[in-house]
Amino acid sequence: MYQVKSARLLAENVYETWIEAPHVSRNAEAGQFLVLRIDDEGERIPLTISGVDGDCVRVIFMAVGTTTEKLAALKTGDAIHDVVGPLGQPSEVHHFGSCVLVGGGVGIACLPIIAKALKESGNSVIGIIGARNKDLLILEDEMKEACDELIITTDDGSYGIKGFAAGPLKEICESRPPDAVWVIGPAIMMKVTSGVTKPFGIKTFVSLNPVMVDGTGMCGSCRVVVNGETKFACVDGPEFDAHQVDFDLLMSRQRFYHPEEKESREHHHS
């Protein structure tokens, strides 16, 4: 059993939970994920490791289905049946020079840990975080601290620049092209935003979020097509070269699954 060390609401329907899981926290690297099961009959859910502190790991998620709603209801001291991880390949962190990290909606949760790793490798890091409106924006302070510069966008203009993150990303690509870019958010946002860097030939990573069941490469549910080849996001990813991902296929597969569809719809424009 794994204990919940703290839990809080970050934004409407978005929760942050710290879980004591030393075997995960001690080995976790930026970009990896864990799979948890709340009780022994529960469904397994994959969640990005969005922070590490001693023996604890942090997950940030939107309550969009039975399991995530159950997870959202857990309080400090409650137990989680199993936590498996870290899983997946770590982010490709090395000295690039200058990097831009773009996050949309709950996808912002993945960024601080990558920003810190990139800074430690001697990169300069610009963050661009976007949400539908000010109340849905998460981790602003943490991103401010982790990045050299932080740009905020909201779809409705209630905070920061009005519009999508793709706008400021394009300006940066034109005025001071970065050496590497990460774009993490709903599939449609990753497709559109990573399309911005393509004509500039800038190396761009996305973290794919297909449906996962076992998280260990056995079930095939997380298959994606990258550069014409079938890959399993759980073992070959979750990060891939954005310009080689078949996003249309990813989105059509996600549509079979209601919670993901709802999340994608809610964050369509994040």
Ligand code: FES
């Ligand atoms: Fe089963 Fe990836 S989740 S193969």
